[in-house]
Each structure stands twice: as C-alpha cells, then as structure tokens.
Amino acid sequence: MADRRRDEKERLWNEVLGRKRAYESDQASKEIELSIDAHEKEVKETLKSADYAMDELNRILLQQQKDLDALSNEMKKPSSIDISNMDMDQLEADIRRDYGTEEVKQTVKNFDSATVFDEIYNVITSKIMGQKDALRQMIIAFRRPYVMGEEKGMPKNVILISGPRGSGRHEAVMEMARSLSDKNVFASDEVYTIDMSRYTSGAQEQIFLQDLYEALQGKGSVICFEHFENGFPSFLRMVDSLATTGSVTLNKRYVLTKGVLVENQTGLVTNTVDSLSAEGKYLIFITQNSPSKVQDAFGADFMYHVLDTITLKPLDEESVKVIIHNNAEKLKRKAAENLHVYTKIGPETEEWVATHYDKTQGAEAISSMFYDFYVSLSHMVLNQNLGKDETITVTVKDDKPVAVYEDVTTVLSRSKNSEEEIEAINKEIDQIVGLEEVKSYIRSLQSHIAIQQKRKEQGMKTAALSMHMIFTGNPGTGKTTIARLISRYMKAIGALSQGQLVEVTRADLVAQYVGQTAPLTMSVIKSAIGGVIFIDEAYSLYRGKDDSFGLEAIDTLVKAMEDNRDDLIVILAGYKREMAGFLESNSGLKSRFPNLINFPDYTGEELRKIAVLQAKGKGYEIAEDVYEPLEAYFNEVQSINAAEAGNGRLARNVVEDAILSQANRLVRDPDASMTVLLKEDFDFTVKVKPPVKPASTNPLEDLLKMTQGS
Numbered sequence: 001m002a003d004r005r006r007d008e009k010e011r012l013w014n015e016v017l018g019r020k021r022a023y024e025s026d027q028a029s030k031e032i033e034l035s036i037d038a039h040e041k042e043v044k045e046t047l048k049s050a051d052y053a054m055d056e057l058n059r060i061l062l063q064q065q066k067d068l069d070a071l072s073n074e075m076k077k078p079s080s081i082d083i084s085n086m087d088m089d090q091l092e093a094d095i096r097r098d099y100g101t102e103e104v105k106q107t108v109k110n111f112d113s114a115t116v117f118d119e120i121y122n123v124i125t126s127k128i129m130g131q132k133d134a135l136r137q138m139i140i141a142f143r144r145p146y147v148m149g150e151e152k153g154m155p156k157n158v159i160l161i162s163g164p165r166g167s168g169r170h171e172a173v174m175e176m177a178r179s180l181s182d183k184n185v186f187a188s189d190e191v192y193t194i195d196m197s198r199y200t201s202g203a204q205e206q207i208f209l210q211d212l213y214e215a216l217q218g219k220g221s222v223i224c225f226e227h228f229e230n231g232f233p234s235f236l237r238m239v240d241s242l243a244t245t246g247s248v249t250l251n252k253r254y255v256l257t258k259g260v261l262v263e264n265q266t267g268l269v270t271n272t273v274d275s276l277s278a279e280g281k282y283l284i285f286i287t288q289n290s291p292s293k294v295q296d297a298f299g300a301d302f303m304y305h306v307l308d309t310i311t312l313k314p315l316d317e318e319s320v321k322v323i324i325h326n327n328a329e330k331l332k333r334k335a336a337e338n339l340h341v342y343t344k345i346g347p348e349t350e351e352w353v354a355t356h357y358d359k360t361q362g363a364e365a366i367s368s369m370f371y372d373f374y375v376s377l378s379h380m381v382l383n384q385n386l387g388k389d390e391t392i393t394v395t396v397k398d399d400k401p402v403a404v405y406e407d408v409t410t411v412l413s414r415s416k417n418s419e420e421e422i423e424a425i426n427k428e429i430d431q432i433v434g435l436e437e438v439k440s441y442i443r444s445l446q447s448h449i450a451i452q453q454k455r456k457e458q459g460m461k462t463a464a465l466s467m468h469m470i471f472t473g474n475p476g477t478g479k480t481t482i483a484r485l486i487s488r489y490m491k492a493i494g495a496l497s498q499g500q501l502v503e504v505t506r507a508d509l510v511a512q513y514v515g516q517t518a519p520l521t522m523s524v525i526k527s528a529i530g531g532v533i534f535i536d537e538a539y540s541l542y543r544g545k546d547d548s549f550g551l552e553a554i555d556t557l558v559k560a561m562e563d564n565r566d567d568l569i570v571i572l573a574g575y576k577r578e579m580a581g582f583l584e585s586n587s588g589l590k591s592r593f594p595n596l597i598n599f600p601d602y603t604g605e606e607l608r609k610i611a612v613l614q615a616k617g618k619g620y621e622i623a624e625d626v627y628e629p630l631e632a633y634f635n636e637v638q639s640i641n642a643a644e645a646g647n648g649r650l651a652r653n654v655v656e657d658a659i660l661s662q663a664n665r666l667v668r669d670p671d672a673s674m675t676v677l678l679k680e681d682f683d684f685t686v687k688v689k690p691p692v693k694p695a696s697t698n699p700l701e702d703l704l705k706m707t708q709g710s
Contacts, residue, residue, distance in 0.1 A: 108184045113146040120179040127175055128168045129363075130319025134312045135172060141308035142176055142282065154246040155278040156221070158305050160294060161286050163312030166362015169286050170224070172312070177222050190220030196231030196239070197563055200556065201518035208235050209250065209276075210261050216276055223278075226286045229297050230563045240298045242278040244305050249275045315362055323363050324350045327370040334374055340387040343377070343403075345394045352396045369413070376412040377403055384408055421492040422446070425485055433613070434606040438482055438597055442489060449495050466594050467495065468561060471573040473599030476647030479573045480534065482599075487532035490569065497567050498530030506540040509553045517549045521556040529568050538572035542585035551585065558588040575643075601642035602651075604635030610651040615677060620659060626679045630654075633684045641688045658682050 121139045125132055138161075145156040161169050174191055181189035192215035199208040215223045225239060241248040254261040254273040264272050285306075287294055295303050315323070328345045335343045358365040373394070380403055381387050393404045394412065401412040429439050445467070467490070471479040484501045491499025504524055511517045525533065535541070541550045561570055572579065572593065583589050602610065608631040615622050622630070633654075637645045646653070658681040665681065666672055 107187050111183075111185065113143050116183050116185065117143045120176065120183065123179050124172065124175040128172050129322050130315050131168055131172065131312050134163070134310050137308065137310040138172060138176060141310060142180070144307060150280070151246075153277065153279050155243065155281050155283045157282050157307055158243045159282060159284045160291065160306045160309045161284060161312070162289065162291070162294075162309070164288060164314050164362060166364040167312040167314060168363060169312055171363075173222060173224060173284060173286075177220065180221075186221045188219035188221070190218060191222045191224060192218060192220055193224045193226065195227050196225060196235065197227035199232050199235050200522050200559070201232060201515075202234060203515045203519045204232075205234070206261065206263065208232075208238075209254070212238070213261055213273070213276060216278060216281065221280065222282045222284060224284045224286055227563075228285060229287065229289060229293060230559070231297070236297060238276075240302050242276070243283050243298075244301055246279055247275050247277045314359075320354055320366070321350070323366050324353050327353075327366055331370050331374055331377075335377055335392075339378060339381045340389060341377070341381060342389065342391045343394055344391065346396075348396045349394050349401055352399075352401055373401065373403075373412045376410060380405070380408070380410040421488065425489050425492060428485060431613070432478065432481070433609045434602055435478055435482070435599065438478075438599065441595075441597060442482070442486060445489070445495075446493050449493050466565075466592065467569045468593050469569070469571045469595040469597055470579060470593045471571055471597050471599060472576045472579055474575070474601055474643040474647060476645075476649040477599035477601065478648060479599055480536070482597075483532060483534045483571050483573070486569070486571070490532070496530055496532070496569065500528065500531035501534055502528040502531065503534045503536065505536055506550070506553075509535075509541065509557075510549045512549075517552045518556045521553045522560065525557065525560040525564075525568070529564050532569045532571060534571045534573065536573050537578075539574045539578035539582035542582050554585055554589070558592065561592055601638055602634075602647050604631040604633075604638060607631075607634040607638070607647070607651045610648055611655050614652050614655045615658075618655070618659065620655075620662075620675050620677050622655075622658075622677045623679065626677065626682060629679065629684060630682065633682075633686070636686055637688055640686065641691050643691065645688050654682065 117139050121135060124138075125135055128135060138159075141157060141159045150156055161173070163169050170193075177186060177191045178189040180186040194211055194215060228236060228239065231239075238248045250273070252274075253264040255264045255271070256262075256273060261273060285294065291303065291309060328350055332343050332345065335341050353366060353369055357369055361368070377392065380392070384405065386392075386405065390405060395402060395404060397409070403410045403412055426443075429442065432439065469486075471483070473479060480503065483503075487496070487499050487501040490496040502524065508524055509517070509521045511520045541554055543550055545551075557570065561568065570593075572582070574582070576598070583593070608627055611630060611634075612622055634650070637650060638647075655677075658677045661681040661683070662677055665678075666674060
C-alpha cells in the first residue's frame, strides 16, 4: 500500500515537474544562457576576409556547444526535493492552485433506480410535511428518465408543479436535488431558479439570456421557472422551445467573454453562441395556478411535453402541528448556540401560532413567526445583558406570545401594525383643514384591511381590495400631502411592506429613444414596490395615438400593477377633464382605478384656517381682526379662478408676503410685537384673472361614469 502511494506521488510530481509555477522563478534558466560572442562590435569591424570570418564562426559555435553541455549537466542533477517525504494532499492542492484544476464529482452510471429513489422518498417525506402523495409523484417524475431512457438533445424531463404558497413546492425540489447529489446520481445539488416576472421588456434580452445560459451550463441538473404567467412573451417562447424541442435558436450571435454572453458585432470571431440546449436538464415549472392557466401562458404543445404534473395540497392540521413543533425546536437550538440562553416553550405557544399564522402563506408564515420570536429574544438578551446560560420561558399572555425572565416580560411577535404610527397619522389627518370626504375614505381603509387580515389568519377567503386611486383637483388642494399620508398609513396597518412615496412625472417614466422607456418605467416602479407611486399630471403620459413612448410607459405601468397588486399602490393625479381623456388611452386603466377621490377647491374660511396654521408654523400669529377681511379676500379670489390662485399655495404666499411687510413695519416701529401680523401687513389686492375657457359642464361626473364602467 505504501509503495502504491509513493508511486502515485512520483507520478503526480513528474507530471508537473517541468512546468513553471506562477509564484516561482527559474534560477537555473537565469544562470545558464546561450551566449553570443561578447566582442560583436569588434567582429563587425575586423571581419574583412574569408579566413577571419571562418575562424570567428568556429569560435562562436564552440562557445554555444559549451553552454549546451552545461545546461544538459544541470538538468541531469538529481532533484533536491524528496518526493517520498512530500505530503500527497499538499501536492494535489499545489497542482489545483497552480493549474486551476478542479476535482470533478464522479456520478454513478448504472444503479438500481428503484432502490435509490425509494430511499430518497423516505428522506424527503421526513422533511416535507403532509405531502406524501405529491412527493411520490415527484419521485416518479425524477426517476422517469432512468426508466424510459433519455432522448439525445432533449431535457431529461419537463415537470409541472402546482400548489398553494407555503405548501413546500420549492423545498421539495431542493430536497430532491440534494438527495440525488448525496447518492452520486447528480454531480451537484444546485437548483437554478429563473423568475420570469423579472424580465419585463425586450431591452432585457441579454440579461435574460445570460441568466438562462448560466443555468443551462451549470453543474446542477435542475432548472425551475416561476411566475411565468407574467413573463415577457418573447422570453416565454424561448423557454417553450427549450421544453418542446430541447433547444432555442437565438436571433443574435453572442460570444462568451469571461463567462458573460456579449453580442457579436463583427462576425469575424469563432466559437460564437447562437443556440442554447437543455439536454440533460430537468425543466420544472412552478405555479399556483391550474394546468389550464399554464396552457394559456405556453400553449397546448408545451402541455403535451409535460410528462409529469405534481399537485401539492394545503397543509392539513396534523402537518401544521409538526411544522410548528419543528420550528419551536429549531428556535431552542438557535437560542442556545447563538444567544447562550435556554428557552422553555410551552404547548400554549405552539397553539397560539397554529391559531394566528397566515393560512394563505402556509409553512412560510410559520417560519416567519418563529424568526420574529428569535429576533425579539435577541433584543431581550442584549437589553438585559443575558447570555450566561439563563433560562427564558416562552409563553402566552393576553393573547400575545411573550418571553419571561425573572420580572422582565418581552412581547415576541413583531406586528406589522404600528399603533403609535397610526395614532400619529390620525392626528395629522385631524389637523388637515377641510377634505372631510378624503379623510373619511382613508380611515375606512383601516377597518376593511383589518377585517381581511383576520379572515386570512382564520384561513377564510378574503375580498381583494384594489387600492389604486385617482386624485382629481386643482393645484394646491392637498393631493401630494394626502398621498404621503396614505403611504405611511398603509405601511402602519400592514397593507404595504415599506411605505415610501415615490413622486414622478412623465419625464421620470418616458425615455427619448426606442427601447429605453420600458426599462426606465420599470426601474421607477421597482423603487416604489412596497409603497406608493404618485404620478402627478398623469395625463401627460398620453399625448395621442402617435405617442408610442408614452403608450409604452402606460402599458408597462398597467402590467406592473397587476404583477405587484399586493404590495404597490399607484395614485394618478391631475385635472378632471384631462384625466378623463387619459383613461381612454389604455383599456386596462379604467378597471384598475376604481377609487376616484376629488379634491375640491378650498373655501375662503378653509384658506383662512390654513393661513393661521401656516403663520403659527413659522412662529407668527395673525391678529383676530384680520380674520374677516382675509376670509373675504380668499372667497373673492377663489370665485374668480381657484386653479390659477393655487388654493393652499395662495394661503402660504399671503402669509409670507405679510411677514415681509411686517419686517418693514418693525423697522419704523421697533417697539411693536415681532410675532403678531396686523391688518396693515396684508395686501388684499386681487391679482388673478378669470380662466380663458369655461369649465366643462360636469367633468367629474363624466369621470365617475368612466371609472365605474357605466
């Protein structure tokens, strides 16, 4: 055995002995060089006769022969490295480091597939709860090519997996790949997932192809496609071709540069990539929809090539109990290993989780709740300076999970509702002058969403509420202020995950060149996901049927609203008349904006109240004898042209002008109060002019009919 190991060491060493390493220098090659006569200049000057030339040539040849003999003798010397004493593992590591070689996992070629897959079934059913029938179908699907044989140039199998969210679809595939790798059936346990909803326009073709190329060329045998119902049509056709023919021909030629596909511009290179192959891969399509919906995305020929359809069912009560218990045990281990505390979790805690987890999210919701428990436990450990093997009891008090240590109690659930934030927002809403109908609508949203969330927790059906809105009204009526409050409000009540407000106009969504508008619009939408995107003067997106860029932005917006309907609110703002024409630009707009909120012009009394608040915010107060003339002034201006006057902006401008006038007055009368604005500080000159065109008979009524489909 020792001789065999020594022979193998010598063989490996001899293979690499003559190859220079990147981090070593060859001293012998530096010391021994073939030389040419050092008196070359003298030779050139004296080489005038044939006899002298021959003598010089002989001398040069003799010197070169001596150099060659010296080099040969040096190479014949025994190596100073004692191969017998070299560590075999170190030598192999050196070879991999020097020459970039990787150990390739050897997969078994011939094996008893029935036995291997039965063993795998036992493994995955112990990890994926409540899905034995579906997992048996999955075993059949993955075993199929080892029974039927593989067709050259085709995928190993095309599989459709459907089921509700949280039922374990992705986990089952991951466990299957991991088990097959452990059995050396797969060279790798990698599973590549391609989310088709990420690629929203033709401008992302190179990104899509790069992701697809990496998946097809990777060591993993499994590629999952999800959200294909919302995929870009041309990319769906490529995926469909992979499933039905085993390959896809690209409409451009690409070259591979440092692992990245780059479009070939010259046509003068070799080894171009003009097609992709799915040979030897399992193509798995994961969906929450029925097979008929999948056929709508791909077509009947695709469904013909789907040899296995696997359906996972919602978790039953017994499976839920097991999943909760497993998560509880995992929490104990993490707390002991990382937080250095011991936790006692009573059955009442597990029962509370079973009652309150989001049934529509399945196992994902259970794991999310226990993650919140762990985060809250870490807060408790840090705040109380624990971590010395103390014991913490996890129980339920007042229908809330809590952690108890001595006399300290910490609530573990991290509710998405923020009562303090809701209270603060309600106070801000109360301080807003006017807009009573708008404020009433905002508050009604909380009641509706709270009821729907309770229904979800109980596993009941929920009534989907479209929260997209249209704000109509003249400038300065509070549209942007209300939009900002709505974004915070929706975050506080758990309807949105982030709560940011992204304000944009046409210039932020529409590009100047072909192919740039859709990516630009999507980049804005992605920044708003989890919050509200507020498009001011939204009607400017549509400038007629010839405005292809604007129409592209609208189409992209409509699709993104559908794809992100649970975590994105779009608010369109503008004048009534113009918004009515805008809704005609895309048939999908009308049905997606059922909430029309009109912001009326402020009355003189409301503007006077706004002016008082504006002055107070700047550290001033308006004398009470100014109220009546100020209110009369506002009424007159609003009656002439409220749109041009600016509504709330009018009140702000009047206050700022008064502050400037007061400064001039104080120069003349330095003993006067510096905080009070008097009647003489205000200019009641009416400067607005009537509108050029009369308003439409009733544009608001027309808009209501349009959004309600009447």
